[in-house]
Amino acid sequence: MKYRSYLQCVLTCALVAASDCEDRKDDGVVRRDGEPDFVTQYDEKAMTDAVAKAKATWKEFSAALARPAPGMTNFTVKRGFLVDDDPEGEHIWLSNVSFDGEKFRGTVDNNPVSTKEVKFGQIVDVRPEELTDWMFVENGILRGGYTLRVLIMQESPEDRKKLLKTLGFRLE
Secondary structure (H helix, E strand, C coil): CCHHHHHHHHHHHCCHHHHHCCCCCCCCEECCCCCCCEECCCCHHHHHHHHHHHHHCHHHHHHHHHCCCCCEEEEEEEEEEEECCEEEEEEEEEEEEEECCCCEEEEECCCCCCCCCCCCCCEEEECHHHEEEEEEEECCEEEECHHHHHHHHCCCHHHHHHHHHHHCCECC
16 A cells, blocks of 8 residues: 555544544544545543654654664654644644654645645654654554544544544554
8 A cells, every 4th residue: 555545544434433423513524535544532641642752752753763673564643833823733644754873854735724824735844852753554553643543532432443444553
């Protein structure tokens, strides 16, 4: 599966259950044709903790990126970008990631919703202190992806099971 398709699947499918529920009028999701859905409502404390964990463990990601073992794929980092009216900004996953020892470099992998700071396909540098998440898949198991886990875990057990099946990886 091509990387862009995989990442779009991850981001879009994180809300499959919410999309299927017709009784949710304000479900905190901005839906975009051909693009990943954009989540606007989530557990703030869980998300803050997830970002803190990603920041504390980025060296695990950089070590795996430097010497990926067989079965390690889909290396991505997430960074926040400025939005005029939102102090939280917009957090976007970057693909095709490299690390030069000081900063990560990746490609904006979807059209931003609110930020004017970057656009689809743009190459962006991310210092370790700027990243808000990282992830890769190792033999079918998600490594990192702490903010994504928050979104997955806020789904019902039944929807979570369907979602993980669709995504094609497991959580540990």
